[in-house]
Amino acid sequence: MLLIAPSIVFMTLLFGWPMVSGILQAFGGPEGLTTANFTRMAQDPYFWSSVGNTLLLIVVMIPIQFVLALAMALLIRAKPRGSSVYFYIWAIPLAVSDLAAGLVWLTVFTDRGYLNSVLASVGLEPVSWLAYDNYASMFMAVLIAEVWRATSLVFVIVVAGLQSIPKDYEEAAGVFGAGFWDRLWHVTLPLLRPSLQTALILRTILAFQTFAVALALTGQNFPLVVGETYRWYTGLQDANVASALALVVMAVSMVTAVGYLKLLKDQSEAPR
Template structure:
């Protein structure tokens, strides 16, 4: 009996050691760095962080990015997955075309959208050629916070919707067709089947997609850096600024702990609110 109880832990031991080495120890080090200086325990790093005007701007911009981008990407991914389920012509081509942005790095995606929204970019060239603007629009000017947010949002939607799409497609394929066919027999319309059959059955996939996408949105950096520099600060960008440019790992660790707290909070929220119906297990 004792050997049976020990055997699962023996099998899990390599994974536990690996997770501890890759995540546990760096987390402990980050907490110590955020609350210590050369003389011992301190909250000076946090005071300096909260006195920095870029911190609250980066926190606001990051939360705005999550609130705007994640729901839009989820809706688009569900719509594309349902369209793919209808098996249109060249369905495989649609799938690979929609997944193409996954092969493009964040920095490259930012540079692509910089060529669109730049002062001499394609969008301004189009506006001038159509006579809608004389000199173009300063989309990425530091005074135009709204247009900077628009550019970053569009770049993130274009770049990362494919990730949510792949997860949702896998979830849709796991739903037995019997449920949808039974609902059709009882006269349920498309929107009724979507609301009462498809979305509840997609609960586990939506959980995974929302958690991963929110965490990745919290880590957004290269796209905004390529488009706006520090004129549109984000939390991970501030971590980079404090660690690399300002040479202050204590404050950088404090910012990273804020990102971790938001990540854990949103993950718990999704796990509690997005659930699979008990009878579907």
């Protein structure tokens, strides 16, 4: 008891207390506990579009990121010339802050940005990529920026996972007649499952929190849930509704994580 006391104190101070006060704030009002904050949150015109945008972004982005990360990791493992250089280059976005990444892509997609300059130089009409009425291109811009920024996290986890798989398994699969895709599907991916699980949970939770990139690129035009939290807190000065939103994000993240763990449960680790 004495030995774990420091960690209990730490957890209580830095984790338990803020969470409890956050929950209290979410349910708090002038006349004691209430669900009015959640009602206000749900009635806000931006709320449901922000939920829709967030979900759409997650559903489209995560598969793209996993395919890309896996392909990159397999390329690295094939050890072409200069593979270690590629590893570091591909890991660089990890170190870039999301707001900075958003601003970088803003210089590409903005009306007088690099993309339009290129289009103009080849004689094409420039496009208002980030305009309010151009939802598809706005979504694509946010998607590309987020894929660029956050795939490296999945990539690093997958590379680490691949390194922990003994080469024997793939060699055995090859000897027993499996070609590249069979080896990938029947051997590499199942053995990579723990890493993929970790990456999936991390990436999904972080994707729920996507915010700065969309804010930098589109301002309020492409609302996301955490962006709304920020708007309620700073713009509308309502900490209670902001807490309610934050609570929703946390609940969804937890449900997702547990869902992934259940869904991807490894049968072979079953008790003997």
